[in-house]
Amino acid sequence: MSEHTPTVPTTTEDSALLERIGATGRDGRDVPDAATRETIGRAPLQGVDDLEDAVARARAAQPAWEALGHTERSRLLTAAADAVEEHAEALARLLSREQGKPLNGPNARFEVGACAAWLRTAAATPLETEVILDDETGHAELTYRAIGVVGAIGPWNWPLMITIWQIAAALRMGNTAVVKPSEYTTLSVLALLSVLNDVLPPDVLIGVAGDREIGARLTAHPLVGKVMFTGSTATGRRIVEGSAQNLARLTLELGGNDAGIVLPGADPAAIAQDLFWGAFINTGQTCAALKRLYVHDSLYEQVVEALAAVAATMPMGNGLDEDNVLGPLQNRAQFDIVSRLVDDARERGARIVTGGTPASDLGELFYPVTLVADIADGAPLVDEEQFGPALPIIRYSDVDDAVRSANGLDVGLGASVWGDRDEARAVAARVQAGTVWINSHGGVHPMIPFGGVKGSGYGLEFGVEGLKSVAVPQIING
Numbered sequence: 001m002s003e004h005t006p007t008v009p010t011t012t013e014d015s016a017l018l019e020r021i022g023a024t025g026r027d028g029r030d031v032p033d034a035a036t037r038e039t040i041g042r043a044p045l046q047g048v049d050d051l052e053d054a055v056a057r058a059r060a061a062q063p064a065w066e067a068l069g070h071t072e073r074s075r076l077l078t079a080a081a082d083a084v085e086e087h088a089e090a091l092a093r094l095l096s097r098e099q100g101k102p103l104n105g106p107n108a109r110f111e112v113g114a115c116a117a118w119l120r121t122a123a124a125t126p127l128e129t130e131v132i133l134d135d136e137t138g139h140a141e142l143t144y145r146a147i148g149v150v151g152a153i154g155p156w157n158w159p160l161m162i163t164i165w166q167i168a169a170a171l172r173m174g175n176t177a178v179v180k181p182s183e184y185t186t187l188s189v190l191a192l193l194s195v196l197n198d199v200l201p202p203d204v205l206i207g208v209a210g211d212r213e214i215g216a217r218l219t220a221h222p223l224v225g226k227v228m229f230t231g232s233t234a235t236g237r238r239i240v241e242g243s244a245q246n247l248a249r250l251t252l253e254l255g256g257n258d259a260g261i262v263l264p265g266a267d268p269a270a271i272a273q274d275l276f277w278g279a280f281i282n283t284g285q286t287c288a289a290l291k292r293l294y295v296h297d298s299l300y301e302q303v304v305e306a307l308a309a310v311a312a313t314m315p316m317g318n319g320l321d322e323d324n325v326l327g328p329l330q331n332r333a334q335f336d337i338v339s340r341l342v343d344d345a346r347e348r349g350a351r352i353v354t355g356g357t358p359a360s361d362l363g364e365l366f367y368p369v370t371l372v373a374d375i376a377d378g379a380p381l382v383d384e385e386q387f388g389p390a391l392p393i394i395r396y397s398d399v400d401d402a403v404r405s406a407n408g409l410d411v412g413l414g415a416s417v418w419g420d421r422d423e424a425r426a427v428a429a430r431v432q433a434g435t436v437w438i439n440s441h442g443g444v445h446p447m448i449p450f451g452g453v454k455g456s457g458y459g460l461e462f463g464v465e466g467l468k469s470v471a472v473p474q475i476i477n478g
């Protein structure tokens, strides 16, 4: 272990979890606690040989895993969900330290709970054979078969939940999986995989703790038939290029810059809390978070004030402290992006309603909830994905303009419309985004398909569509 003495209390279970992934030895890369910057353990540095070995083992294990059949695989995935629940608190604590998100609020415990829920749903969702034709001219059926080896490459913001999103359906459908976690949250993901592997057969699920180069090799590997990727649009493009080598099928969940539109007639006090969590869940580091809020002129100041009032009640700090619901930025690069965008907005004359300078008293990477009013499209804080706790609030007077702004960027993961439900649904139909929420933002459900349009990627996860996306259709004709 590191020579640093942690100032946060750790439990025997915390240490046991780190030990089971070899993070307490002398080898490897120091991994900092996102809040305190103290070393919490060491992550292995795996290379090309490890990747080759992992893919070969996953390939060899696949036929037997597929041959187990849906019932047995579903039983094992349900047992894997049980195992996650058994280790839930230790997983949540490690996640909280490495990622930064607090245990409480819609954060670390919530994320681990979602892992179990998505596993259970992937196990329980039926996928029936479809009869396409059955008449005097013939009989044809559509079924879904395993692809083979699925490569899963994940980000650092919701590392456990997104890993499960990428692998649960894949395993259920009879694929094996090789997971490359983000360099920023390696320990949490390795710990999760280790817990899952308590119940899964050997080599069905293998983690490789490599860097971007290993990610690139995994995606273009000749034995990989499908890549599940969540991360930036720039890396998504690289993965598309890589797939020219192996013709791997892709599911790409890329960055977003979700717009929210508050219609005239909405009730600012009633929607403020949900607007807040839509934008600031995981301290804003969420793919489908509300990242630019368009508010009608008639209630602009009331919405700004109501949001500021909610923000003032949300404690930020070390994630292991039960009082906190907001944490640090996970890494320096993201902290710098948020600082730069807010500084730029201020220099342009935007109004900083709350926050606006680093919360250095809390630690190196803390940035407070920052509401930025009197700002317009074209400002980088509006046009770029901030991926942190800074929300630009833009005034509009004509709903057509708000829709045009919402659709004006080359991304379309989520969006939301707030106000009378029927009016909001009519506006939602004009917004270019994979999901448009009405009077909420960002909620996901294991049975409701989720995916982006435009620069936010393609392919659907979750539910029946999610099962189909990690399988190949096969027609039996005759």
Ligand code: TXE
Binding pocket: 153, 154, 155, 156, 157, 180, 181, 182, 183, 211, 212, 213, 214, 215, 216, 217, 219, 230, 231, 232, 233, 235, 236, 238, 239, 253, 254, 255, 256, 286, 287, 288, 334, 337, 385, 386, 387
């Ligand atoms: O993402 P990357 P980063 C956005 C957010 C953030 C930016 C950069 O705006 O500021 O992306 O974050 C692996 N082939 N989002 O640098 O680089 C990499 O090792 C294969 C939004 O973390 O996309 C990591 O495991 N893999 C997003 C994963 O890709 C490669 C969540 C993501 O890294 C690779 C995270 C390559 N050529 C960031 N290069 C969301 N949609 O939620 C890197 N990787």
